[in-house]
Amino acid sequence: MDRKQLQYQVACMRKSLFDxxxxxxxxxxxEDLQDEANPNFVEEVVTLFYSDSSRFIHNIEQAxxxxxxxxxxxxxxxxxxxxxSSSSFGAKKVKKECxxxxxxxxxxxxxxxxxxxxxLKARACHFEEEAGNILSAGKTSWNR
Amino acid sequence: xxxxxxxxRNDSFPAGLRVLVVDDDPTWLKILEKMLKKCSYEVTTxxxxxxxxxxxxxxxxxxxxxxxxxxxxxxxxxxxxxHVGLEMDLPVIMMSVDGETSRVMKGVQHGACxxxxxxxxxxxxxxxxxxxxxxxxxxxxxxxxxxxxxxQMTRNGSDQYEDGHFLCGEDLxxxxxxxxxxxxxxxxxxxxxxxxxxxRVVWSVELHQKFVKAVNQIGFDxxxxxxxxxxxxxxxxxxxxxxxxxxxxxxxxxRLQKENDFNNxxxxxxxxxxxxxxxxxxxxxxxxxxxxxxxxxCYGFSGSSLGVHNVDPRNHDGDRKRLVTAPVAEPxxxxxxxxxxxxxxxxxxxxxxxxLAPPQSEVNFARFDFSFPTKYPWCGIAxxxxxxxxxxxxxxxxxxxxPMPGQKQLSRADHPQPAPAISSATSSTERQxxxxxxxxxxxxDYTSNANHASAADSTPLQTKxxxxxxxxxxxxxxxxxxxxxxxxxxxxxxxxxxxxxGTLPFATLDEDLQVCFVTGDYxxxxxxxxxxxxxxxxxxxxxxxxxxxxxGLRFDYEIxxxxxxxxxxxxLFI
Numbered sequence: 227m228d229r230k231q232l233q234y235q236v237a238c239m240r241k242s243l244f245d246x247x248x249x250x251x252x253x254x255x256x257e258d259l260q261d262e263a264n265p266n267f268v269e270e271v272v273t274l275f276y277s278d279s280s281r282f283i284h285n286i287e288q289a290x291x292x293x294x295x296x297x298x299x300x301x302x303x304x305x306x307x308x309x310x311s312s313s314s315f316g317a318k319k320v321k322k323e324c325x326x327x328x329x330x331x332x333x334x335x336x337x338x339x340x341x342x343x344x345x346l347k348a349r350a351c352h353f354e355e356e357a358g359n360i361l362s363a364g365k366t367s368w369n370r
Numbered sequence: 371x372x373x374x375x376x377x378x379r380n381d382s383f384p385a386g387l388r389v390l391v392v393d394d395d396p397t398w399l400k401i402l403e404k405m406l407k408k409c410s411y412e413v414t415t416x417x418x419x420x421x422x423x424x425x426x427x428x429x430x431x432x433x434x435x436x437x438x439x440x441x442x443x444x445x446x447x448x449x450x451x452x453h454v455g456l457e458m459d460l461p462v463i464m465m466s467v468d469g470e471t472s473r474v475m476k477g478v479q480h481g482a483c484x485x486x487x488x489x490x491x492x493x494x495x496x497x498x499x500x501x502x503x504x505x506x507x508x509x510x511x512x513x514x515x516x517x518x519x520x521x522q523m524t525r526n527g528s529d530q531y532e533d534g535h536f537l538c539g540e541d542l543x544x545x546x547x548x549x550x551x552x553x554x555x556x557x558x559x560x561x562x563x564x565x566x567x568x569x570r571v572v573w574s575v576e577l578h579q580k581f582v583k584a585v586n587q588i589g590f591d592x593x594x595x596x597x598x599x600x601x602x603x604x605x606x607x608x609x610x611x612x613x614x615x616x617x618x619x620x621x622x623x624x625r626l627q628k629e630n631d632f633n634n635x636x637x638x639x640x641x642x643x644x645x646x647x648x649x650x651x652x653x654x655x656x657x658x659x660x661x662x663x664x665x666x667x668c669y670g671f672s673g674s675s676l677g678v679h680n681v682d683p684r685n686h687d688g689d690r691k692r693l694v695t696a697p698v699a700e701p702x703x704x705x706x707x708x709x710x711x712x713x714x715x716x717x718x719x720x721x722x723x724x725x726l727a728p729p730q731s732e733v734n735f736a737r738f739d740f741s742f743p744t745k746y747p748w749c750g751i752a753x754x755x756x757x758x759x760x761x762x763x764x765x766x767x768x769x770x771x772x773p774m775p776g777q778k779q780l781s782r783a784d785h786p787q788p789a790p791a792i793s794s795a796t797s798s799t800e801r802q803x804x805x806x807x808x809x810x811x812x813x814x815d816y817t818s819n820a821n822h823a824s825a826a827d828s829t830p831l832q833t834k835x836x837x838x839x840x841x842x843x844x845x846x847x848x849x850x851x852x853x854x855x856x857x858x859x860x861x862x863x864x865x866x867x868x869x870x871x872g873t874l875p876f877a878t879l880d881e882d883l884q885v886c887f888v889t890g891d892y893x894x895x896x897x898x899x900x901x902x903x904x905x906x907x908x909x910x911x912x913x914x915x916x917x918x919x920x921x922g923l924r925f926d927y928e929i930x931x932x933x934x935x936x937x938x939x940x941x942l943f944i
Contacts, residue, residue, distance in 0.1 A: 252489040259404045259492075267404065274397045306441055307395065310467040313489045314397040321467075 252316030282308040384499030385410035393439040419445035440466040461501035
């Protein structure tokens with residue numbers, strides 16, 4: 227498809243992410259930071275987030291597998307880190323899920339934890355997918 | 371990572387502010403780095419708190435401010451915060467995605483100057499320089515107060531001291547109040563710190579004297595909070611209190627040193643009195659404060675009586691009179707910030723407690739060595755002065771370097787009389803820094819203008835600048851010092867105080883100035899410098915602090931060039 231269309235698509239995808247609450251104004255900040263010196267700043271940040279989130283999700287899963295003695299403290303820590311990470315570029319929903327997870331953790335609600343975690347995982351994956359699409363499709367368009 | 375000791379920021383402050391960012395999250399590190407770079411700051415990132423601490427230790431004075439995450443795997447952010455506060459006395463900003471009130475409160479209690487919530491916006495980072503600036507001003511003020519106290523103490527022996535003490539009492543209260551308002555977190559009370567909030571220790575004159583004595587005994591190079599604490603043998607004084615005070619003291623000393631160096635390699639405070647002069651760095655050996663080298667940092671209250679730090683004015687050689695720091699003018703005042711130039715009379719020597727003959731008006735702050743070369747141009751009184759818009763004290767960034775770690779505390783504490791002096795002292799120191807011109811490039815960073823004052827002038831100016839610095843300094847503290855002026859501090863102090871008090875507008879300044887300028891020449895120069903310094907200095911101050919013995923507030927207007935005076939006037943008074 228021609229460039230214009232591509233750009234349009236990217237814009238839509240981006241907008242949808244915003245609308246869905248996957249991104250917030252923090253993301254705009256990142257885009258603002260992108261300049262000639264760092265033309266792929268946003269991409270780099272998102273990539274970092276991907277690796278971070280996979281790591282977090284993996285760690286949390288591991289910690290939760292051992293059901294009888296779940297180390298809530300540890301879970302809480304992981305989740306806190308994940309929350310911080312996702313806030314770095316405005317992954318609002320993911321952040322929200324993290325908060326919920328932490329609440330369940332502090333309440334010792336294992337079921338709630340698992341449930342929230344699943345949701346979180348799903349959201350993170352979804353976000354990654356979409357963001358990835360935008361990035362690859364709209365590399366040029368991404369730059370403002 | 372850039373080299374911590376970057377070149378001083380001369381006139382582009384806050385651009386070039388050296389920031390150390392500590393966060394275990396690589397995503398945030400990247401983002402913060404980019405954001406800070408966009409603010410024209412120099413950024414160093416660290417993923418581990420341990421690494422950050424070692425970096426800070428290696429490059430003392432290489433950073434202006436630290437931004438740290440709260441949750442980190444290897445060390446708690448609050449712990450790092452405490453370490454930084456105690457060892458390096460840098461402003462620390464905490465950040466976290468968790469914004470609960472209790473967490474924020476904990477951060478503040480541990481000494482954070484700010485607590486940011488993630489996600490952090492660029493605009494929040496733009497203004498972090500205010501913390502650096504504020505700290506500098508406070509340091510100057512603290513030093514001034516310290517000097518004042520010292521001065522007071524050394525002033526003619528006990529009688530005066532007592533009198534001054536008495537007089538300064540109210541002033542001290544004022545200063546203290548003011549300081550309280552400013553909420554310096556350094557202050558600690560003697561008392562238990564059971565609550566998260568640290569009690570404030572009031573570093574009274576006696577206490578400080580004990581401290582200095584202990585430091586001198588141990589040897590500045592080998593000094594450590596524990597040793598000092600043991601020697602001082604004061605009940606309920608904690609190691610933390612001592613450590614914090616020591617840091618300030620170091621700052622103060624280094625500032626003096628710098629100034630001294632700047633002014634005059636000769637080193638030694640020039641005090642009209644014989645004793646002090648010379649030797650740089652004699653700790654306590656003579657009245658003059660010899661700050662000797664930067665390494666010492668200790669307050670050279672040599673003062674004969676008090677052993678207050680010896681500021682090694684180095685610079686002054688001839689300038690004694692310069693008393694640049696006007697308030698300090700009085701011999702004892704050791705806080706003469708000597709403009710780096712030898713020629714300049716300004717040696718800012720911090721003469722604390724030098725019981726030198728009054729002629730000493732030179733306040734040589736310079737002698738304190740500036741261990742923080744790049745940090746704050748304490749030395750550059752002139753610099754600060756110019757800059758300071760906000761606080762007269764702030765004369766130069768350079769002041770921040772003042773090695774008087776204790777200063778801070780002093781300011782707060784109620785040093786009986788000296789307090790006023792201190793404020794003035796700090797102010798003077800500040801001023802001085804300005805005057806010394808520059809001794810440190812660092813000054814330049816901040817207020818370029820201040821530099822000029824100091825650097826530009828030749829001796830005469832120096833005094834001025836120093837005064838101006840004081841003045842500048844004073845203004846800031848002026849508020850509090852109002853009461854203080856003067857009485858407590860014998861001449862030197864009064865100028866300082868005046869400055870601090872701000873309220874004492876010329877009158878006090880003049881006095882100070884008078885004191886400072888022993889030689890008539892200086893006065894003239896003051897005018898010149900004043901102009902530069904302007905903002906903060908009250909021409910009166912420049913006149914030097916006469917042997918201060920008179921009540922702090924005497925303005926010798928005659929001495930100043932009225933035109934300049936007005937300039938200064940405007941700027942000075944806070």
